[in-house]
Amino acid sequence: xxxxxxxxxxxxxxxxxxxxxxxxxxxxxxxxxxxxxxxxxxxxxxxxxxxxxxxxxxxxxxxxxxxxxxxxxxxxxxxxxxxxxxxxxxxxxxxxxxxxxxxxxxxxxxxxxxxxxxxxxxxxxxxxxxxxxxxxxxxxxxxxxxxxxxxxxxxxxxxxxxxxxxxxxxxxxxxxxxxxxxxxxxxxxxxxxxxxxxxxxxxxxxxxxxxxxxxxxxxxxxxxxxxxxxxxxxxxxxxxxxxxxxxxxxxxxxxxxxxxxxxxxxxxxxxxxxxxxxxxxxxxxxxxxxxxxxxxxxxxxxxxxxxxxxxxxxxxxxxxxxxxxxxxxxxxxxxxxxxxxxxxxxxxxxxxxxxxxxxxxxxxxxxxxxxxxxxxxxxxxxxxxxxxxxxxxxxxxxxxxxxxxxxxxxxxxxxxxxxxxxxxxxxxxxxxxxxxxxxxxxxxxxxxxxxxxxxxx
Amino acid sequence: xxxxxxxxxxxxxxxxxxxxxxxxxxxxxxxxxxxxxxxxxxxxxxxxxxxxxxxxxxxxxxxxxxxxxxxxxxxxxxxxxxxxxxxxxxxxxxxxxxxxxxxxxxxxxxxxxxxxxxxxxxxxxxxxxxxxxxxxxxxxxxxxxxxxxxxxxxxxxxxxxxxxxxxxxxxxxxxxxxxxxxxxxxxxxxxxxxxxxxxxxxxxxxxxxxxxxxxxxxxxxxxxxxxxxxxxxxxxxxxxxxxxxxxxxxxxxxxxxxxxxxxxxxxxxxxxxxxxxxxxxxxxxxxxxxxxxxxxxxxxxxxxxxxxxxxxxx
Numbered sequence: 017x018x019x020x021x022x023x024x025x026x027x028x029x030x031x032x033x034x035x036x037x038x039x040x041x042x043x044x045x046x047x048x049x050x051x052x053x054x055x056x057x058x059x060x061x062x063x064x065x066x067x068x069x070x071x072x073x074x075x076x077x078x079x080x081x082x083x084x085x086x087x088x089x090x091x092x093x094x095x096x097x098x099x100x101x102x103x104x105x106x107x108x109x110x111x112x113x114x115x116x117x118x119x120x121x122x123x124x125x126x127x128x129x130x131x132x133x134x135x136x137x138x139x140x141x142x143x144x145x146x147x148x149x150x151x152x153x154x155x156x157x158x159x160x161x162x163x164x165x166x167x168x169x170x171x172x173x174x175x176x177x178x179x180x181x182x183x184x185x186x187x188x189x190x191x192x193x194x195x196x197x198x199x200x201x202x203x204x205x206x207x208x209x210x211x212x213x214x215x216x217x218x219x220x221x222x223x224x225x226x227x228x229x230x231x232x233x234x235x236x237x238x239x240x241x242x243x244x245x246x247x248x249x250x251x252x253x254x255x256x257x258x259x260x261x262x263x264x265x266x267x268x269x270x271x272x273x274x275x276x277x278x279x280x281x282x283x284x285x286x287x288x289x290x291x292x293x294x295x296x297x298x299x300x301x302x303x304x305x306x307x308x309x310x311x312x313x314x315x316x317x318x319x320x321x322x323x324x325x326x327x328x329x330x331x332x333x334x335x336x337x338x339x340x341x342x343x344x345x346x347x348x349x350x351x352x353x354x355x356x357x358x359x360x361x362x363x364x365x366x367x368x369x370x371x372x373x374x375x376x377x378x379x380x381x382x383x384x385x386x387x388x389x390x391x392x393x394x395x396x397x398x399x400x401x402x403x404x405x406x407x408x409x410x411x412x413x414x415x416x417x418x419x420x421x422x423x424x425x426x427x428x429x430x431x432x433x434x435x436x437x438x439x440x441x442x443x444x445x446x447x448x449x450x451x452x453x454x455x456x457x458x459x460x461x462x463x464x465x466x467x468x469x470x471x472x473x
Numbered sequence: 474x475x476x477x478x479x480x481x482x483x484x485x486x487x488x489x490x491x492x493x494x495x496x497x498x499x500x501x502x503x504x505x506x507x508x509x510x511x512x513x514x515x516x517x518x519x520x521x522x523x524x525x526x527x528x529x530x531x532x533x534x535x536x537x538x539x540x541x542x543x544x545x546x547x548x549x550x551x552x553x554x555x556x557x558x559x560x561x562x563x564x565x566x567x568x569x570x571x572x573x574x575x576x577x578x579x580x581x582x583x584x585x586x587x588x589x590x591x592x593x594x595x596x597x598x599x600x601x602x603x604x605x606x607x608x609x610x611x612x613x614x615x616x617x618x619x620x621x622x623x624x625x626x627x628x629x630x631x632x633x634x635x636x637x638x639x640x641x642x643x644x645x646x647x648x649x650x651x652x653x654x655x656x657x658x659x660x661x662x663x664x665x666x667x668x669x670x671x672x673x674x675x676x677x678x679x680x681x682x683x684x685x686x687x688x689x690x691x692x693x694x695x696x697x698x699x700x701x702x703x704x705x706x707x708x709x710x711x712x713x714x715x716x717x718x719x720x721x722x723x724x725x726x727x728x729x730x731x732x733x734x735x736x737x738x739x740x741x742x743x744x745x746x747x748x749x750x751x752x753x754x755x756x757x758x759x760x761x762x763x764x765x766x767x768x769x770x771x772x773x774x775x776x777x778x779x780x781x782x783x784x785x786x787x
Contacts, residue, residue, distance in 0.1 A: 109753075229732065284732050427537065434751045441733065
């Protein structure tokens with residue numbers, strides 16, 4: 017899930033002081049010896065052990081910001097009456113992670129199961145805070161997901177979360193505005209650049225698209241599509257930061273051209289101004305993940321029927337490659353006292369058909385699992401907002417085109433994204449020198465990584 | 474923050490009553506301690522302990538790889554040469570010297586006008602001035618953020634419609650003033666109420682005497698009211714100094730609409746917060762927070778010193 021932009025802003029001083037105090041309370045208690053990290057040698061649990069764990073009265077805590085996930089939790093409690101799950105929403109995105117870190121450092125109050133986005137799995141794995149689920153699962157789930165999704169949750173011989181939703185990138189566009197401007201849906205980025213210029217000429221008050229300077233998630237998704245693999249983490253002390261590769265430069269220089277010529281707008285996204293711009297036709301298209309179509313329906317309801325979905329423009333004619341932006345897993349924390357029950361909760365709500373289907377139908381999460389991605393019912397659904405198009409089918413096809421080779425993350429993505437906003441993102445918003453911004457981003461990341469004791473490659 | 478400890482018994486009292494008096498004193502002392510106890514508990518738990526703790530934290534350095542090590546004052550040295558931190562402090566100092574005089578000046582004016590009793594609908598006006606303060610800071614920042622909006626904000630649309638164009642309130646050049654406007658709007662009423670209640674406590678006989686001597690309203694205001702307001706002015710100024718350096722909500726909210734203008738370290742408080750929770754540099758954030766507290770203390774002290782000097786020379 018993409019975290020929604022409106023976060024509760026706590027009274028800062030009090031909050032940060034008390035949080036500092038909490039953080040400070042950790043002292044010596046480093047990661048316990050009972051955590052199942054490192055994988056490999058641990059034997060898988062037996063059916064008897066599983067039965068026993070699931071029929072013993074147990075209390076679990078579950079943190080997530082998926083709306084109405086209580087429904088799935090209720091279904092789980094019905095299936096396992098002895099397990100009592102306390103569901104808590106501690107905030108969305110950044111706030112959720114702050115609370116998790118604080119609780120982990122404090123050594124108490126951390127949940128058993130927590131929602132963690134793919135790009136943050138590495139940062140929680142770094143402290144040994146995530147449980148390797150492999151020994152606690154009685155079935156091999158690897159075949160249930162597209163390869164690229166599986167590679168996002170598995171690393172170093174361990175499984176660090178159960179996929180909940182994904183965000184393969186596609187394109188949403190306004191059919192009416194495209195028609196008014198007399199342009200075709202571009203299939204390559206070259207055509208897209210030409211279309212941006214033509215569109216701007218025909219519709220001076222509007223832009224073909226918006227490139228926000230505050231959304232590293234989207235930008236990284238576009239890097240993913242272009243074949244760049246800027247980040248990696250070996251699970252120990254070595255990180256890879258490679259932001260001057262030809263693939264990265266290709267993307268950055270491409271947008272530099274559009275931005276410098278005022279062919280795309282550079283408004284920050286997910287704020288009030290941007291919602292209104294979407295609803296008022298300031299942007300004729302949006303390069304967005306699979307969670308975008310439903311999100312847009314809620315944001316720009318007055319434009320129903322005018323939108324359509326397609327694949328991303330491609331770098332080479334005839335290609336069909338996408339990237340990913342967002343999506344979550346449910347991970348189990350290594351501090352849990354009930355690893356079997358906690359793992360089962362994470363698995364059950366995301367893998368069993370009834371709760372997993374509910375995520376798709378009621379919470380509109382884009383499904384990660386092949387069983388739903390390939391189900392007739394899901395694919396055939398026609399969306400009125402998109403002029404009766406089978407949008408699910410479009411994005412299910414796109415999901416197959418996300419490259420299957422590993423796209424890695426740094427174990428400090430929240431810093432990396434924040435540094436993006438200060439460097440490359442600022443250059444975008446100021447219509448400045450994007451390549452210089454990119455270099456500044458890389459320099460900041462390297463400096464931070466080294467100051468934190470990592471070896472940088 | 475002054476803690477009031479009861480005075481220690483001074484000279485030993487005369488022999489005859491020594492016993493009864495000392496038991497009485499002791500009992501009084503005990504009662505005194507009992508009265509300040511609730512305050513002391515909260516004060517220690519909520520202020521002294523966290524303060525000590527962040528002081529303790531600030532002399533360590535915890536790395537994501539390599540664990541925690543004692544570094545002494547290294548974090549402080551780093552902060553003093555950290556352009557983001559010093560820049561944030563300088564920005565807040567600029568904010569202070571521009572915004573606080575405007576805000577307190579307007580608050581004083583309103584208080585004097587209200588107190589003169591020559592206003593119609595006095596209660597209504599008083600309430601109207603105070604109401605912005607009742608709006609939570611986060612809400613008012615969101616509201617002003619909408620008003621400032623470059624495409625769909627009412628100011629921009631008005632400017633557009635009249636053909637004048639409108640300034641970009643959220644640009645790097647205007648942002649600080651836009652925030653000043655929000656803070657001023659929000660806090661005039663609060664300061665006005667403090668000054669107004671101070672004015673109400675001046676005995677009316679003084680005014681009568683002044684009028685008998687032939688003084689007009691303006692003369693009364695400058696010769697009697699404003700000097701009598703000195704303690705209230707000092708109080709509101711100190712509060713404003715503290716509030717300014719701790720600025721957080723407004724920039725943090727406006728950040729969502731102008732992320733390129735408001736960076737991680739736009740204000741020192743925002744910087745400490747981002748260091749701790751985004752960069753996971755808790756120790757350095759603690760040092761920043763401590764230094765910020767020190768800056769506030771120094772500025773407040775200098776201000777108090779200068780006002781008491783003035784008072785002494787009068």
